[in-house]
Amino acid sequence: MEKWSRFDHNGDIKFGKLSSDNMTVTVCNGDMFEASTETNEVLAVNDIKMLSPCKPSKMIALWNNYKALADEKGLSYPDRPLYIFKSPTSFAGPNDHIEHPTNYDGDVFFEGELGIVIGSTVKDLDNASDAKNAIFGYTCINDVTAFGLLKNDPNFDQWTRCKGFDNFGVFGPCISTGLESKDLKIRTIINDSDVKQNYPVSDMMFTTEEIVMYLSQNMTLYAGDVICVGTSLGLGPMEKGSKVTIEIDSIGSLTNTYG
Incomplete structure (x- = not known):
């Protein structure tokens, strides 16, 4: 397993591999997804600013992909993944601070999720094995949503609007490779102690490989693209001033403040 990060060090944007104790990072040259080489430069994590671990061309967010949440809401299981896009400015x-949107006075929800990071350009995959090879690794996601806007127009559910505000597509702190996604669990913790979500990835309707395969049949996926695989029970509104942490074993903790 390797943990890849992207960071700012004295104004220079770099990437590298985190140590097993997450205390240092070895700086790399080249391209994270193709030919990268380690340098002799090792930096303390306390001396850098961690950034989102890659720069996606797109972020795809699945809806209704967990059986427990679908059962609670009375939703049928879809035949193929259902999804929307989150804007690059999100x-x-x-x-990073999650700001409450201007001119909106409703609740803003956290959604702790697993994120797939694509490692190569793929299109029209037809089997899970090829899809697995296209997965570079996994990251933590907070798929922030202003649900009060969803039904503003009775003729059209506004998913892109309520999920697309600046800083609503939060991911990091790193990309972990070599993981079996079905063994992972996602936890969302408010203010360090209040566990709001704690659910297994194994409850998904579609495996990570199936998700990549199906999406590649609709569009070209590029290295660095991020797929949010959906959330499960326990999502809820954030209070202004709260600290929100999405935690996944073997990946790490993604922490942000809201308000």
Whole structure:
């Protein structure tokens, strides 16, 4: 397993591999997704600013992909993944502030999720094995949503609007490779102690490989693209001033403040 990060060090944007104790990072040259080489430069994590671990061309967010949440809401299971896009201006990283949208006075929800990071250009995949090879690794996601806007127009559910505000597509702190996604669990913790979500990835309707395969049949996926695989029970509104942490074992903790 490797943990890849992107960071700012004295104004220079770099990437590298985190140590097993997450205390240092070895700076790399080249391209994270193709030919990268380690340098002799090792930096303390306390001396850098962690950024979102990659720069996606797009972020795709699945809806209704967990059986427990679908059962609670009385939703049928879809035949193929259902999804929307989050705008590039929504992308944010560790410790970035999640702002309450201007001219909106409703609740803003957290949604702790697993994120798939694509490692190569793929299109029209037809089997899970090829899809697995296209997955570079996994990251933590907070798929922030202003649900009060969803039904503003009775003729059209406004998913893109309520999920697309600046800093509403939070991911990080790193990309972990070599993981079996079905073994992972997602936890959302408010103010360090209040556990709001704690659910297994194994409850998904579609595996991560199936998700990549199906989406590649609709569009070209590029290295660095991020797929939010959906959330499960426990999502809820954030209070202004609260600290929100999305935690996944073997990946890490993604923490942001809201308000």
